[in-house]
Amino acid sequence: MGRKLLFDKAHIEGIRYYDVYRANGGYGSAEKALKSMSPDQVLDEVKKSGLRGRGGAGFPTGMKWSFIAKPEGVPRYLVCNADESEPGTFKDRYLMEFLPHLLIEGLLISSYTLGCNSCYIYIRGEYAWIPDILEEAIADAKKNGWLGKNIQGTGFDLEIYVQRGAGAYICGEETALIESLEGKRGNPRIKPPFPAVKGLWDCPTVVNNVETLATVVPILRIGGEEYAKYGTGKSTGTKLISACGNINKPGVYEIEMNISVEEFIYSDEYCGGIANGKRLKACIPGGSSVPILPANLLLKTAKGEPRMMTYESLADGGFATGTMLGSGGFIVLDEDQCIVKNTLTFARFYHHESCGQCSPCREGTGWMKRVLLNIENGKGKMSDIDLLWDIQRKIEGNTICPLGDAAAWPVAAAIRHFRDEFEWHVLHPEEATKRNYGLAHYADPLEIAAPAAV
Amino acid sequence: MFSEEKLNKVKEIIARYPAGKQKSALIPVLHLAQEVSGGWLSSETMDYVASLLQITPIEVYEVATFYSMFNLQPVGQYVFEVCQTGPCMLRGSDNIIDYIKKKLDIGVGQTTKDGLFTLKTVECLGACGYAPMMQLGKHYREHLTPEKVDAIIEECRSKAN
Known part of the structure; x- marks a missing residue:
């Protein structure tokens, strides 16, 4: 069994309630931080831990915290x-539903470190039942002196x-998110x-992902140096992976970042193999925006080394032959x-979600969706494949925020690795509406990835 | 439009923000307004929210039109919001959507003649491991099968009667 730091007590009945959480050592890290450490000492532990943002970007959390401006008399959030x-x-959902006090304790320690007296949890609207769980936990924490004024007598x-x-x-x-929190588009x-x-x-404001903030609790419990001993290299600690798609055991798993992708997919401890005795075709290991990899490049890097569940190993080979750990949304095909x-479903998703500010993203995502829809419906032309490649290249890097990149990468990677399947759709429109292509013959990723002359 | 209780709730929400930043309450208050207005926001409702928060109506419209959870047209009493993004598609959401269409004899975006059901397709709701799924009111219905869809429809019908 892999070592756990966030889910180590998740199996305890009633752990979502204050009394059980506290009786099992909960709020111990907060007590240690608030009563015996200065904010700078806490920051130091987080830096030593090597914790990287768990929302997808993987930026070092300690460094992000150290950037916060501290002008006199201005509140920080x-x-x-x-x-x-x-x-x-869907990992943060699990944390909030089942371990709300772990998040609240993480928020308390982080707010203390940053010098914030107000903290907002911005939760997606569709998770409509979770605010009740969080608000109940907040009320219980407050009743027990962990929130409100003069927390545990520390001032x-x-x-x-x-x-x-x-x-x-x-x-x-x-x-x-900040704009939305201010009541705007x-x-x-x-x-x-x-x-x-x-x-x-x-x-001055720090925005961190749920899992990132919850991870501060075990870091304080065992110390930053000890935390950094978990995992591999710069991928320290554990990571929550939400696994879905065609696997036997979809769900949220905490992994130590030292196991292989193969172990994660096939071992009974995690995904339990491909469902219905089928074979693995492809995987998107870090949420829909990261490049899709065919089975051969997923399990082994281009150098022939086993691919590991770490930021570095998943990115090995760049976008030509690698991908990203991203948010840990592990989608298996x-x-x-x-x-x-x-x-096509991802292109439709990004088109739907584009805010519309930047024309490359607003227009490009809809264009890619329409071209993909044509190919899918058997009305595609060979030139459409190159057109898709061209559109995604013109979106990437040309927008205010990374949604443009997120929309471009899945399309680029699909063509890079599965060009043969796109061509089959174009050449056999009748057949393509009736059956699937099956396992890929695999395009040569290096050849396709070479930038076309601009 | 709001009851005494809801008005107190609005006050409580506004108190979460610094003085003068009551516009931050807009999205939470629009959720409340939609709840008490049959699941959608008319321009009268939005104007009322604007007056409550002391902001201009256009500030409300531009937000209400941006977020996909706000309905700007009347909807049925029960709205089936079925996810159709990649991970749900891989687990057969297309079949579920087709099944609901046939069963209720409506297309996507339409409401049954009795005003009971609306079918919407939505993008990823964060339940990928429990696919296929849909949102029904405040909660998720997961691991959908045609049998489960039948049971949900029955459940709604019996609650409505």
Whole structure:
């Protein structure tokens, strides 16, 4: 069994309630931080832990915290990003539903470190039943002196509020989230200024993912150095992976970042293999926006080394032959799945979720969707494949926020690795509407990935 | 439009933000307004929300039109919001959508003649491991099969009667 740091007590009955959580050592890390450490000492532990943002970008959390501006007399805010909307990702939902006090304890320690007295949990609107769970937990924490004024006699004050969104993927982007929290459309802001300087209501703000903030609790419990001994290299600690698609055991798993992709998919401890005795065709290991990999490149890198569940190993080979750990939304496709159809659903998703500010994204996502729909419906032309490649290249890097990139990458990777399947759809339109292509013959990724002359 | 209880709730929400930042309450208050207005927001309802928060109506419209959870047209008493994004598609959401269409004799975006059901397709709701799924009111219905859909329809009908 892999070592657990977040889910180590998840099996205890009633752990979602204050009394059980506290009786099992809960709020011990907060007690240690608030009573025996200065904010800078806590920050130091987080830096030593090597913790990287668990929302998808993987930016070092300690470094992000150290950027927060501290002008005299201006409030600072911590915002917990619970907008979890990346297709394939449902880990934060599990944490909030079943371990709400772990998150609250993490928010308390993080707010103390950053010097924030108000903290907002921005949760996606569709998770409509979770705010009740969180608010009950907040009320219980407050009743027991862990929130409110003069927490545990330390003189530190903190209030936590839960705010629901209303159905917009883009609000997971930190500046769009801040706009939404201010009661506006979720249009991302141009950076700089970064939220650490000018965020919520123009005040210094840190926005972190749910899992990131919850992880601060075990870091304080065992110490940053000890935490960094978990995992591999710069991928320290454990990561929550939400596994879905054609596997035997979909669900949320905590893994130590030292196991192979093969072990994760096939071992009974995790996904339990491909469902219905089918073969693995492809996988999107980090949420819909990261490049899809065919089975051969997923299990082994281009160098022939086993692919590991770490930030570095999944990214090995760059986009030509690698992918990203992203948010840990692990989507598995079996041999009966159609890459064109799958890519079409993602293109439709990003078109639906584009905020519309930047024309490359607003127009390009809809264009890609329409071209993919034609190919899927047997009305595609060979030139459409190159057209798709061309459109995605013109979106990537040309937008205010990373939604443009997120929309471009799945299309690019599908063509890079499964060009043969796209061509088959175009050449056999009748057949393509009746059956699936099956396992890929695999395009040569290096050849396709070479940039076309511009 | 709001009851005394809902007005107190609005006050409580506004108190979460610094003075003068009551516009931040807009999305939570629109959720409340939609709840008490049959599941959708008319321009009268939005104007009422604007007056409550002391902001201009256009500030409400631009937000209500941006977020997909706000319905700007009347909807049925029960709205089936079926996810159709990749992970749900891989687990057969297309069949579920087709089944609901046939069963209720409506297309996507339509409401049954008795005003009971509306079918909507939505993008990823974060339940990928429990696919196929749909949102029904405040809760998720997961691991959908035609039999489960039948049971849900029956359940709604019996509650409505």
